[in-house]
Amino acid sequence: MNDLLKFVVVGHTNVGKTSLLRTLLRDSKFGEVSDRPSTTRHVEGATLTVGGEQFATLFDTPGLEDASALLDYLEDLERIERQKHPNQRIDAPARLELFLGSIEARQRFEQEAKVIRQLLASDAGLYVIDAREPALAKYREELEVLSGCGKPLLPVVNFSATGGRLEEWENALARLNLHARAVFDTITPPIDGERHLYESLALLLDSKQRPALEQAVSALEKQNGKRRQSAALLVAELLVDCAAARHSVAPEAEEEAEAKLFVQVREREQKCVEALLDLYAFQADDARLHTLPLSEGRWGDDLFNPETLRALGIRVGSGMAAGALAGAGIDVMAGGLTLGTATAIGALVGGGAQTVRNYGSRLLNKLRGQNELTLSDSVLQVLAVRQGYLLQALAKRTHAATSRIPPPEEADVARSDITDPLQSFFKQARAYPEWSSLNEEHELEGESRDALVGKIASSLMAFSADATQ
Amino acid sequence: MIQEPTRLQRLWLCEAIRQRETHAGPLDDREANRHAQRAAKDLPGRIQARALFLARRDGLVEALDSLLGGARLALLLLFLLAIFGGAGLAFASVGDGREPINVFWALLGLLGLHFVSLLLWLASQLFTPASPTALGRFWLWITRTFSQKLMHKTARDQRAPNLVPALFQLLERRRLVRWLGGSLVHGFWLVTLLACLVMLLGLFSTRRYGFIWETTLLPASSLIRATEWLGFLPALVGFPLPDASTVLASGTVPVITEAARQAWAGWLLGVLVVFGLLPRALLLLVCWLRWQLGQRKLTLADSISDYSLLAERLQPVSASTGIVDPAPAQLYMPHIANASGKATPESRNAAHLSSNVGHLEQQHTQMLVAIELNPERNWPPAELPAAVMDGGIIEDRNQRRQFLDRITLHPPQRLAIAIDSDRSPDRGTLGLITEIAPLVDAAYIWLLPPQVPPDGNQARLKIWRESLDALGMLYNDTPPWHWLETGRE
Ligand SMILES: Nc1nc2c(ncn2[C@@H]2O[C@H](COP(=O)(O)OP(=O)(O)OP(=O)(O)O)[C@@H](O)[C@H]2O)c(=O)[nH]1
Ligand SMILES: [Mg+2]
Numbered sequence: 001m002n003d004l005l006k007f008v009v010v011g012h013t014n015v016g017k018t019s020l021l022r023t024l025l026r027d028s029k030f031g032e033v034s035d036r037p038s039t040t041r042h043v044e045g046a047t048l049t050v051g052g053e054q055f056a057t058l059f060d061t062p063g064l065e066d067a068s069a070l071l072d073y074l075e076d077l078e079r080i081e082r083q084k085h086p087n088q089r090i091d092a093p094a095r096l097e098l099f100l101g102s103i104e105a106r107q108r109f110e111q112e113a114k115v116i117r118q119l120l121a122s123d124a125g126l127y128v129i130d131a132r133e134p135a136l137a138k139y140r141e142e143l144e145v146l147s148g149c150g151k152p153l154l155p156v157v158n159f160s161a162t163g164g165r166l167e168e169w170e171n172a173l174a175r176l177n178l179h180a181r182a183v184f185d186t187i188t189p190p191i192d193g194e195r196h197l198y199e200s201l202a203l204l205l206d207s208k209q210r211p212a213l214e215q216a217v218s219a220l221e222k223q224n225g226k227r228r229q230s231a232a233l234l235v236a237e238l239l240v241d242c243a244a245a246r247h248s249v250a251p252e253a254e255e256e257a258e259a260k261l262f263v264q265v266r267e268r269e270q271k272c273v274e275a276l277l278d279l280y281a282f283q284a285d286d287a288r289l290h291t292l293p294l295s296e297g298r299w300g301d302d303l304f305n306p307e308t309l310r311a312l313g314i315r316v317g318s319g320m321a322a323g324a325l326a327g328a329g330i331d332v333m334a335g336g337l338t339l340g341t342a343t344a345i346g347a348l349v350g351g352g353a354q355t356v357r358n359y360g361s362r363l364l365n366k367l368r369g370q371n372e373l374t375l376s377d378s379v380l381q382v383l384a385v386r387q388g389y390l391l392q393a394l395a396k397r398t399h400a401a402t403s404r405i406p407p408p409e410e411a412d413v414a415r416s417d418i419t420d421p422l423q424s425f426f427k428q429a430r431a432y433p434e435w436s437s438l439n440e441e442h443e444l445e446g447e448s449r450d451a452l453v454g455k456i457a458s459s460l461m462a463f464s465a466d467a468t469q
Numbered sequence: 470m471i472q473e474p475t476r477l478q479r480l481w482l483c484e485a486i487r488q489r490e491t492h493a494g495p496l497d498d499r500e501a502n503r504h505a506q507r508a509a510k511d512l513p514g515r516i517q518a519r520a521l522f523l524a525r526r527d528g529l530v531e532a533l534d535s536l537l538g539g540a541r542l543a544l545l546l547l548f549l550l551a552i553f554g555g556a557g558l559a560f561a562s563v564g565d566g567r568e569p570i571n572v573f574w575a576l577l578g579l580l581g582l583h584f585v586s587l588l589l590w591l592a593s594q595l596f597t598p599a600s601p602t603a604l605g606r607f608w609l610w611i612t613r614t615f616s617q618k619l620m621h622k623t624a625r626d627q628r629a630p631n632l633v634p635a636l637f638q639l640l641e642r643r644r645l646v647r648w649l650g651g652s653l654v655h656g657f658w659l660v661t662l663l664a665c666l667v668m669l670l671g672l673f674s675t676r677r678y679g680f681i682w683e684t685t686l687l688p689a690s691s692l693i694r695a696t697e698w699l700g701f702l703p704a705l706v707g708f709p710l711p712d713a714s715t716v717l718a719s720g721t722v723p724v725i726t727e728a729a730r731q732a733w734a735g736w737l738l739g740v741l742v743v744f745g746l747l748p749r750a751l752l753l754l755v756c757w758l759r760w761q762l763g764q765r766k767l768t769l770a771d772s773i774s775d776y777s778l779l780a781e782r783l784q785p786v787s788a789s790t791g792i793v794d795p796a797p798a799q800l801y802m803p804h805i806a807n808a809s810g811k812a813t814p815e816s817r818n819a820a821h822l823s824s825n826v827g828h829l830e831q832q833h834t835q836m837l838v839a840i841e842l843n844p845e846r847n848w849p850p851a852e853l854p855a856a857v858m859d860g861g862i863i864e865d866r867n868q869r870r871q872f873l874d875r876i877t878l879h880p881p882q883r884l885a886i887a888i889d890s891d892r893s894p895d896r897g898t899l900g901l902i903t904e905i906a907p908l909v910d911a912a913y914i915w916l917l918p919p920q921v922p923p924d925g926n927q928a929r930l931k932i933w934r935e936s937l938d939a940l941g942m943l944y945n946d947t948p949p950w951h952w953l954e955t956g957r958e
Contacts, residue, residue, distance in 0.1 A: 012893075012895065013893060013895050014893040014895075025786065025787035026787060027785075027787045027789075030789065035928050035929075035932075036932055037893050037894055037895055037932070038800060041796035041800060042792045042793075042794055042795050042796040043793045043794035044790075044791065045790040045793055046787045046788060046789045046790060047787065047790055048786065048787050049785065049786055049787065050786070052512055052780060057790060059793065062796075063895070065896035066895065066900055067897065068865070068869060068897055069897065069900060071866060107801060110797050110801060111797075111800075114794045118793065118794065130893075132891070133892070134844055136841050137864040137866075137868075138865075138897055140865075141865070141866065223781070233491060237491075237493070271493070275493070275495055278495050279495065281781070281786075437492070437493070444631075445488065445631060445635075
C-alpha cells in the first residue's frame with residue numbers, strides 16, 4: 001500500500017482539478033464539480049486500479065487562490081527567522097516548513113497549506129492549467145510556491161478543446177524550465193490524451209517507478225478496447241433481436257399487434273441504453289432516448305425468401321443427419337423391430353426440430369390467413385444510427401462530463417454509411433425468428449447467431465472508430 | 470436440490486451468467502457485487518461468488534438441478550435402451566435355434582453397427598471434435614425434455630436452454646467436449662455389447678444352435694483363413710478356435726458334434742469380446758480419464774479475459790481512500806477592513822457624496838486601474854477621458870506593491886478598478902480589491918464583459934457580481950466615465 005505511487009492534482013481554483021480526477025478515475029461521483037471557485041475545500045484521495053492491480057493514489061486538493069500574498073508572507077517569515085537565527089541558511093523547503101508551522105497556515109492560507117502538505121507527501125504533482133487563461137503572473141507565482149516542495153511537477157494544460165492559448169502557455173512554461181507537459185481536456189480529451197499524460201508523468205519519475213506507470217497505460221488501453229467491443233456487441237444483440245422479431249397476426253388484430261411490437265422495441269432499446277451506460281459506469285440518465293419514430297410495421301411473410309429457405313436447409317440438414325443416425329442405431333440394435341420409426345424420430349429431434357416446428361407453425365398460420373409482422377428497414381436503420389451514435393459518444397465521453405449525451409441530429413439519422421453494411425445482416429436475421437428475444441419461442445445461443453452478432457459488432461466498431469479518429 | 474454446487478457446477482453457472490449478460494447486458498447486480506466483495510478477496514473468487522448469488526436469485530441453480538435430474542433420467546433411459554438394444558442385437562443375430570447360425574452373418578450383425586459407429590466417432594474426432602456426436606445430441610434432447618418436465622413452473626422461462634451452451638463453451642476452453650461425449654458413446658456401446666454378450670451366453674447355454682457358413686464365390690480356404698485370423702487374438706486370451714476340419718465341415722452341413730458347436734460358440738464370443746467389448750472398454754477408460762483430468766484443470770482463469778469488464782465492477786477502477794485533510798469549518802474570505810463593519814453600497818455611496826460636498830477644496834483626482842486583463846483588450850481604453858489618470862494593469866506582486874504604495878501617498882479621490890470577467894474570481898483578486906478600496910475615497914468596479922469563449926462566459930460574470938456584492942463594492946459592466954467625473958452612476 002505504501003509503495004503505491006502518489007500523485008497530487010494541484011492548481012488554481014476552477015481550472016478543472018476535480019474534473020481531471022473524475023476522468024482519470026472514471027468515477028463521475030468523485031468529489032464535487034461546479035463552475036464556481038473554491039468548490040473543493042478538502043484533500044481527498046482515491047486509488048486507481050488498472051488490470052486488477054492498484055497502481056497509484058491520486059489526490060484532489062483545494063484550488064490555490066492567493067499565491068502572491070502567500071509569497072509575501074513567506075518572505076516575511078524568512079526575514080523574521082533570519083533576524084532570530086542570523087547564521088542559518090533558509091532554503092525553499094525550509095521556508096515552507098516554517099509556513100506550515102505558522103498561524104496563517106491555519107487561517108488565511110489554510111487552503112494553500114493543505115496543497116503544500118499533500119504535495120510534500122506525494123511523488124509528483126499535476127499542475128492543472130486553464131488553457132483559456134493568459135499565462136498570468138499569478139500562475140507563475142503559484143508554480144514558484146509549489147516548486148519549493150522539491151517535487152516533480154507536470155503542467156497539464158486543460159481546456160485544450162476549447163481552443164485555448166496553447167502556444168502562449170507553452171512558451172511561458174518553457175521559460176520556467178517546465179518542458180514536460182501534457183495537453184488535456186477533461187470533457188473532450190484529445191486522442192490518446194490519457195496515455196500522453198501518463199507518459200509525460202513517467203518522464204518525471206525515477207526509473208524505479210516508471211514500469212508501474214507504463215504497465216498501467218497499456219492495461220488501460222486494453223480495457224478501453226475491450227469496453228468498446230462489449231458495447232458494440234450489446235448494440236449488435238439489440239439489432240439482431242429487433243431484426244428477427246416476427247409476430248404472426250390475425251387480420252383483425254393488425255393495428256394492435258403493431259402497437260405491441262413498437263412498445264417491445266422501445267423497451268428493448270431502452271434496456272440496451274441502460275446496459276451501455278452501466279458498462280461505461282455512467283449515470284443512468286446520462287443519455288435519454290427520444291421516442292423512436294415508429295410509424296408502420298412491415299407486413300408480409302418471408303416464408304419463401306431465399307434466406308429463410310437457406311436457414312431452414314442448413315439447420316434441418318445437419319440436425320437431421322445426426323438425429324437420423326442416432327435413430328438408425330436404435331433401429332438396428334432393436335433388430336429392426338422398430339421398423340425405422342426411431343430413425344424418423346431421431347431425424348426430427350436432432351436439432352432441426354425447433355426450426356421445423358417454427359417453420360411449420362408459420363406455414364400453418366399463413367394457411368389460416370394470418371399475416372406476419374416484422375420491423376421495416378427504416379426502423380432498423382434508425383435504431384442502428386441512434387445506437388451507433390451512442391457508441392461513438394460513449395467512447396469519447398469522460399466521467400467529468402456534466403451534460404447529457406445529445407441525440408444525433410435529424411439529418412444524421414438518414415446516414416447510410418452506418419446502415420449500408422448492415423442491410424444484409426438484417427436480412428439474414430429476419431430469416432431466424434428464433435433469434436429474437438422479442439419472440440415467444442427463442443433460442444439465443446448458437447454459433448450462427450453468435451457469428452452474426454459478431455459481424456454486426458465489428459461493423460459498428462469500424463464506424464465508431466472512424467468517428468473517433 | 471443443489472445445496473453446495475461442485476467446482477464444475479460453479480464454473481458452469483459462472484459461464485451461464487456470463488453468456489446471459491453478453492446477450493442482454495449486465496444484470497441488476499448491486500447486491501450480488503456487494504456480496505461478492507465480502508465473500509472473496511481475489512477476482513476469480515468474487516466472480517464465482519457473484520455468479521452463484523445471481524444464479525440462486527434468478528432460479529438458475531434450480532434450473533441446473535432439474536437439468537441434472539433430466540440428464541440422469543436420460544442416462545438411465547439410454548442405459549435401458551442399451552440393455553434392450555444389446556439383448557435384441559444378440560437375439561436378432563443368432564435367432565432362436567430353429568435355423569443354424571450363419572457365422573459370418575451373425576458376426577456382421579453383432580459387430581457391424583459397432584464398427585460403423587466406431588469409425589464415425591473416430592472420423593468426427595478428426596473433423597469436428599467440438600460438436601457433440603449423434604448420440605450426444607440425442608442424450609441432450611432427452612435431457613432437455615425431461616428437465617422441462619422436472620422443472621418448477623416458475624423456473625421454466627427459458628433458463629435451462631442457456632445452461633447447455635454454457636457447458637459446451639466452458640468445456641471447449643479445455644477441449645473437453647470430445648472426452649465427455651466419448652465417455653458417453655463408449656459407455657453406451659460397452660453396455661450394449663455387454664448386454665449382447667450376456668444374452669448370447671444365455672442363449673448358447675439354453676439352446677442348441679448349429680453353425681454353418683455359406684459362400685458362392687469364395688473358396689473355402691479363404692473362409693478358413695478368415696476364421697483363423699479373427700480367432701487369433703481371442704485365442705491368445707483363451708477362447709477356442711475351431712480347427713480347419715471343423716470349419717471345413719461347417720461349410721456343407723450345420724455341425725452337430727458337441728466339440729464343434731462349443732468351438733464355434735466360443736469363437737463367436739471371443740470375437741465379440743476382443744473386437745467389441747475390449748476396444749470400447751479401453752476407449753471408455755481413455756475418455757473418462759481425460760475427462761476427469763481435464764475437468765480438474767478447469768479454472769476460471771481460462772476465461773478471465775472475458776470477465777475483464779466485470780472485473781471493473783467487482784474491483785472498481787478507483788476507490789476513494791477518503792478525505793485526508795478535511796475542509797475548514799469556515800473558509801477564509803477577504804473582507805474590507807472597515808470600522809463601521811460591512812459597508813453596503815448605499816451607505817458607502819452616501820458617505821462619498823457627503824464627503825464630496827464637504828471637501829471641495831481637496832485635490833480632484835480620478836484614476837482607472839485594471840487587474841489581470843486578457844492581452845486582447847485595448848488598454849488603456851481609447852475613450853479614457855483626459856482628466857482620468859491611467860493607473861496601468863496590475864498583475865504580479867511588484868506591480869501590486871507599487872500601486873498600493875502609490876495610492877497610499879497620493880490617494881485619488883475616485884478610483885475605478887477594471888476587472889476582466891473572463892477571470893474566475895479568486896481570493897487573490899478579491900483580496901487586492903479589499904486592500905485598495907479603503908485607501909481611496911471612492912472605489913468602483915468596472916466588470917469588463919467576457920470575451921472568451923467567443924460568446925462569453927456569462928456564468929463567470931454572474932459569479933463576479935455575487936462576489937462583489939458580498940464585498941459591498943459598487944460595480945457595473947458599463948464604462949465608469951460618468952461615475953469618475955461626478956461620483957454618481
Ligand atoms: N470544457 C471544459 N470544461 C471543463 C474542463 N475541465 C473542467 N471543466 C469545467 O470547469 C468547471 C470547474 O471544474 P472543477 O473540476 O470543479 O474545477 P476545480 O479545479 O476542481 O475547482 P475548485 O475545486 O473549485 O478549485 C466545471 O464546470 C467543469 O465542468 C475541460 O477540460 N473542458
Ligand atoms: Mg475541485
